[in-house]
Amino acid sequence: MPTKVEGWKDEAYGNEVRERIYEFAEEGWESIPDDEHDAWFERFKWWGLYHQRKGQESYFMMRIGTPNGVLEPGQLEVVADVADEFARGPADNPEFGGAVCDWTTRQSIQLHWIKLEDIPEIWDRLESVGLSTQQACGDSWRNIVGCPVAGKDKNEFIDAWPVAEELNETFKGNDDYANLPRKWKVSVTGCSEGCGQGDINDLAFEPAVKIIDGEETKGFNIRVGGGLSRKEPRLARSIDVFVTPEEAPDIAASCSALFREHGDRDDRFNARIKFLVDEWGAEKFRRVLEEEFVDGELRTAGEDLRDEYTYNAGHNHDDGEGHADHVGVHEQPDGNYYVGLSVLVGRMSAEETRELAHLADEYGSGEVRLTQRQNIIVTDVDSDRIDGFLEEDLLEYHSPEPGVFMRGSIACTGTEYCSLSIVETKNRMVRYGRWMQDNIDVPEGMTNFHTHLSGCTASCAQPQIADISLRGMKTRKDGEPVEAFDIGLGGGLGENPQFADWVEMRVAADEVPGYIRNLVEFFAEAREDGESFRAFIARHDEEALNGLVEPEETSYTDPYMHNTKMTWYPYAEDDDMGSSPAPTNGQGEPLPSDD
Amino acid sequence: MGPYPASPGRRERRVYARRGVLVGMVTSIHQLDDGAWVSVNDSREVNVSDLWQLARSDICDCDPTDFLAEGFVEVSVACGRVEARIAGQCIGCGTDGVTDWLELGRADPDTGAFRSVVPSSVHVPDRRRRLAAKE
Numbered sequence: 001m002p003t004k005v006e007g008w009k010d011e012a013y014g015n016e017v018r019e020r021i022y023e024f025a026e027e028g029w030e031s032i033p034d035d036e037h038d039a040w041f042e043r044f045k046w047w048g049l050y051h052q053r054k055g056q057e058s059y060f061m062m063r064i065g066t067p068n069g070v071l072e073p074g075q076l077e078v079v080a081d082v083a084d085e086f087a088r089g090p091a092d093n094p095e096f097g098g099a100v101c102d103w104t105t106r107q108s109i110q111l112h113w114i115k116l117e118d119i120p121e122i123w124d125r126l127e128s129v130g131l132s133t134q135q136a137c138g139d140s141w142r143n144i145v146g147c148p149v150a151g152k153d154k155n156e157f158i159d160a161w162p163v164a165e166e167l168n169e170t171f172k173g174n175d176d177y178a179n180l181p182r183k184w185k186v187s188v189t190g191c192s193e194g195c196g197q198g199d200i201n202d203l204a205f206e207p208a209v210k211i212i213d214g215e216e217t218k219g220f221n222i223r224v225g226g227g228l229s230r231k232e233p234r235l236a237r238s239i240d241v242f243v244t245p246e247e248a249p250d251i252a253a254s255c256s257a258l259f260r261e262h263g264d265r266d267d268r269f270n271a272r273i274k275f276l277v278d279e280w281g282a283e284k285f286r287r288v289l290e291e292e293f294v295d296g297e298l299r300t301a302g303e304d305l306r307d308e309y310t311y312n313a314g315h316n317h318d319d320g321e322g323h324a325d326h327v328g329v330h331e332q333p334d335g336n337y338y339v340g341l342s343v344l345v346g347r348m349s350a351e352e353t354r355e356l357a358h359l360a361d362e363y364g365s366g367e368v369r370l371t372q373r374q375n376i377i378v379t380d381v382d383s384d385r386i387d388g389f390l391e392e393d394l395l396e397y398h399s400p401e402p403g404v405f406m407r408g409s410i411a412c413t414g415t416e417y418c419s420l421s422i423v424e425t426k427n428r429m430v431r432y433g434r435w436m437q438d439n440i441d442v443p444e445g446m447t448n449f450h451t452h453l454s455g456c457t458a459s460c461a462q463p464q465i466a467d468i469s470l471r472g473m474k475t476r477k478d479g480e481p482v483e484a485f486d487i488g489l490g491g492g493l494g495e496n497p498q499f500a501d502w503v504e505m506r507v508a509a510d511e512v513p514g515y516i517r518n519l520v521e522f523f524a525e526a527r528e529d530g531e532s533f534r535a536f537i538a539r540h541d542e543e544a545l546n547g548l549v550e551p552e553e554t555s556y557t558d559p560y561m562h563n564t565k566m567t568w569y570p571y572a573e574d575d576d577m578g579s580s581p582a583p584t585n586g587q588g589e590p591l592p593s594d595d
Numbered sequence: 596m597g598p599y600p601a602s603p604g605r606r607e608r609r610v611y612a613r614r615g616v617l618v619g620m621v622t623s624i625h626q627l628d629d630g631a632w633v634s635v636n637d638s639r640e641v642n643v644s645d646l647w648q649l650a651r652s653d654i655c656d657c658d659p660t661d662f663l664a665e666g667f668v669e670v671s672v673a674c675g676r677v678e679a680r681i682a683g684q685c686i687g688c689g690t691d692g693v694t695d696w697l698e699l700g701r702a703d704p705d706t707g708a709f710r711s712v713v714p715s716s717v718h719v720p721d722r723r724r725r726l727a728a729k730e
Binding site: 004005034053230269415420421422423481505506 | 643665
């Protein structure tokens with residue numbers, strides 16, 4: 001029997017929901033019938049609106065999808081203005097202030113504390129510069145990810161940006177693919193470094209070459225069924241298919257139509273295509289695709305470039321191989337430069353965002369790009385102006401030359417706003433990063449050390465593909481429940497992608513930095529000459545890693561050890577759930593309770 | 596922990612006819628956002644991340660099982676009594692699993708208002724059957 005969510009989607013979903021959002025916005029929060037909240041909030045997701053967690057009723061997270069992470073000239077300033085004016089809640093965040101922009105691991109933008117009544121005005125402003133929240137959440141084509149420097153990368157094999165752009169134009173707002181059994185995440189990689197992270201997507205285009213009619217043809221091999229969510233991570237599996245760039249929309253339509261028709265609508269926990277690929281195997285997937293969803297025969301796969309992949313592959317930056325992230329100053333094929341800035345946990349204030357938009361205009365073309373490591377890239381900086389740009393004050397904190405621990409830190413949204421999370425995340429990762437930077441000696445040659453902190457098993461911070469994987473948990477300390485983490489080691493992508501082994505469980509949050517310090521010190525002493533951290537972990541089995549070093553309290557202090565989920569906002573002076581001002585009206589004033 | 600079983604939210608409909616007047620009550624329950632929370636009558640009522648003290652659970656041998664709720668797998672309602680099976684793990688021993696049916700609270704038959712149980716007090720999964728069974 002189809003799930004209740006499927007029933008709601010049958011009644012109304014996709015493009016048609018927009019008009020109802022306009023009506024609700026016009027009439028105010030209270031115009032949404034009480035007994036239809038769940039149904040409407042499920043439908044709102046398709047338009048990039050996610051109702052914030054308990055205690056924050058009437059406020060929404062708004063996600064803006066930026067295909068391939070590309071923000072064209074003029075767009076970033078509008079994002080900053082919208083955040084400044086509309087993304088302010090009843091209380092400020094002590095680390096970041098009152099209006100922030102989050103750059104996500106899927107190259108999108110998230111704003112918080114959005115009021116229903118403001119949505120039409122926000123959409124007007126975003127859409128006036130070509131930005132959209134359409135299908136940023138919900139059960140359909142999500143934001144397409146890929147190489148953030150596509151078209152501007154010296155290591156590019158094939159320019160993936162036109163392909164991603166065409167896929168976006170074809171499938172955004174397309175009613176044939178608007179209502180899928182679950183989310184549908186697509187990645188397009190064109191470089192030889194693998195920075196599209198295709199392995200963790202539902203559908204991956206991976207660079208490849210094939211002889212067709214006697215000619216060497218560049219294009220893509222197809223993989224399906226990757227993903228990290230819950231405790232069921234899967235790497236995308238090859239279905240032995242090659243397509244040219246021109247054929248990409250057709251094969252994408254076929255794959256997503258197969259998912260639409262054969263995905264599990266009876267069980268949302270089993271709905272992602274990774275489970276269908278588990279059940280069928282790649283061979284059957286290919287056969288059904290060819291027999292039912294493709295005109296003609298599929299080509300077999302071409303020769304891929306996976307043995308060249310360096311992105312998040314555990315290499316150090318100075319070992320002569322390609323890049324592991326996009327931080328730093330890099331020359332483009334046209335002689336200009338792109339400058340990748342490290343944005344700790346992917347969060348910038350509205351003010352910083354506006355300043356960056358101005359700098360991108362002043363020194364570059366005005367374009368910026370978002371990466372899957374929550375960082376931001378300013379492109380097209382003229383070689384004569386690069387020094388001036390690097391001296392700008394904003395780059396002191398959001399630096400192109402960050403310390404190794406700041407550079408590698410990623411965190412999801414956490415209990416600040418998210419219903420799913422078990423623990424506080426972003427502020428904690430900021431504190432972890434600073435403490436590690438100040439208190440851990442960086443082993444010689446280590447330029448790459450990734451710590452991914454995720455608040456729950458949904459894995460939005462991609463914890464399974466990090467050197468240090470942190471997943472939200474609880475434990476007891478002196479008898480009291482405290483926030484904690486399971487710790488995993490050894491994950492990463494590259495030629496041989498590997499999910500982390502979970503080796504230390506339920507470590508109190510204030511003992512995690514001590515564990516990492518002890519581990520890095522042990523690595524420094526026990527490593528073989530020039531051995532990378534990932535290689536060091538890989539030559540130890542799970543049993544050896546378990547208990548290799550101990551968690552430990554240190555000078556690190558953690559203000560978020562209590563159950564932050566039980567607060568209405570973890571950083572409010574009076575954080576008691578009963579003190580929440582929500583729900584509020586369009587002016588942010590508390591609405592009278594029904595009780 | 597494997598993929599969770601199918602669990603469409605169930606909707607209870609109790610209707611009383613009295614002197615020709617229909618007096619009705621509907622308790623609507625859903626588990627949403629990957630089982631992150633349970634909605635009762637379209638109000639978010641029970642979240643993941645709470646620690647539940649479980650006696651006589653099948654999760655592990657700890658007494659009580661100190662159970663972290665990580666996801667609501669199935670929800671059910673009968674006579675206003677809202678129950679769920681919860682995925683998670685004992686933070687004492689690390690064993691993970693899915694609980695038997697646990698009472699989350701009760702919805703008032705007249706107003707629909709929900710009164711939650713206190714997770715940190717001791718709960719017995721599938722209480723009614725267990726109490727009826729011989730020791």
